[in-house]
Amino acid sequence: MSTPRAPRWSVPLPDLAGMRAVVTGASDGVGVEIARAFAGAGADVVLPVRNRGKGDRAIAAIRATAPEATLTLIDLDLADLSSVAAGADALLAEGRPVELLVLNAGMIALRDPVRHTSVDGFELHFQTNHLGHVALVDRILPLLRAGGARVTVQSSLAARFHRVRFDDLQLEHGYSAFRAYGSSKVALSLFALELGRRSTERGWGLTTNVSHPGIAITNIGPAEMRDAPGAVARTARRIMDAGVGGTPAEASLPAVFAAASPDAVAGGFYGPGGFLGLQGPPRRRRPYPSIVDANAARRVWTVSAKLAGLTWGGRRAGASG
Ligand SMILES: NC(=O)c1ccc[n+]([C@@H]2O[C@H](COP(=O)([O-])OP(=O)(O)OC[C@H]3O[C@@H](n4cnc5c(N)ncnc54)[C@H](OP(=O)(O)O)[C@@H]3O)[C@@H](O)[C@H]2O)c1
Numbered sequence: 585m586s587t588p589r590a591p592r593w594s595v596p597l598p599d600l601a602g603m604r605a606v607v608t609g610a611s612d613g614v615g616v617e618i619a620r621a622f623a624g625a626g627a628d629v630v631l632p633v634r635n636r637g638k639g640d641r642a643i644a645a646i647r648a649t650a651p652e653a654t655l656t657l658i659d660l661d662l663a664d665l666s667s668v669a670a671g672a673d674a675l676l677a678e679g680r681p682v683e684l685l686v687l688n689a690g691m692i693a694l695r696d697p698v699r700h701t702s703v704d705g706f707e708l709h710f711q712t713n714h715l716g717h718v719a720l721v722d723r724i725l726p727l728l729r730a731g732g733a734r735v736t737v738q739s740s741l742a743a744r745f746h747r748v749r750f751d752d753l754q755l756e757h758g759y760s761a762f763r764a765y766g767s768s769k770v771a772l773s774l775f776a777l778e779l780g781r782r783s784t785e786r787g788w789g790l791t792t793n794v795s796h797p798g799i800a801i802t803n804i805g806p807a808e809m810r811d812a813p814g815a816v817a818r819t820a821r822r823i824m825d826a827g828v829g830g831t832p833a834e835a836s837l838p839a840v841f842a843a844a845s846p847d848a849v850a851g852g853f854y855g856p857g858g859f860l861g862l863q864g865p866p867r868r869r870r871p872y873p874s875i876v877d878a879n880a881a882r883r884v885w886t887v888s889a890k891l892a893g894l895t896w897g898g899r900r901a902g903a904s905g
Pocket of ligand 1: 633638
């Protein structure tokens, strides 16, 4: 979780004092840096974590640059819907509106050819990267509405190469970790699109957009890519060995910009501005076709609500489309 060199780029943020930000996946990598940016601008930041020890270390790292920051851990494992519900309930019990939400947590099991399922029975990438986040948003919707929240989802370059396979959502056939990861990121991105649309339609007051970090040297990058088989990992290894890619702090900037800059727009797609979006200062980018398909977004919403038993403020899952 260390930051090896000073970031080459920065994002000026407004004063976020008095705002509450929730950042998933802030126990490591890019998420620590997103949380650090918000804390540095004065926000009170909640870190939902599945590992308290790592959460404590992340808080200590953030305090090194933002000593006055208000930082809170809640226990939340995205791969367990009962844990997501409990974590969300902890936030609901406090009752504080949430102004910024970044759905950044993610995993990829490139070195493991075996398909795994969560305790809830869903393919692990699908649940961790997508469904757990959707369940979190469903549960804390009252707080997001109260805060007029900006919701940013962390996608990936991998989303460019994949789509949601509605006929095999759990990748029971032809599983590969890269496919599972890529389609989970497409699903999450489409969820953001539909959440924004529904919010406008129903007057929830939320705005949503999508970011991706490019290539960042974190756990998910080198550790998974280093020994992974296959052409994708080989290419990624070459890219990283050539020194391309941002530090976690640099790679956090598209999400930081998307979530908190006054210049970021609802529905925008933000990523590094350099060659192929691998690294560079954050810019608005042209979204991949897979993440702007309105019909697919509606299907993702409906099927996710059904699978996770979501209610969206009391409505039956999937009701009203
Ligand atoms: N690094 C890249 O090159 C790259 C490229 C494209 C997209 N991304 C995306 O950027 C985001 C941040 O990744 P990163 O590079 O910072 O990776 P990372 O260093 O591995 O951090 C991932 C974070 O997600 C958390 N997480 C994983 N599974 C979880 C679960 N079941 N419940 C709760 N939290 C969980 C991890 O928690 P623990 O600390 O407990 O493991 C960690 O805080 C991810 O969404 C990733 O897909 C990264």
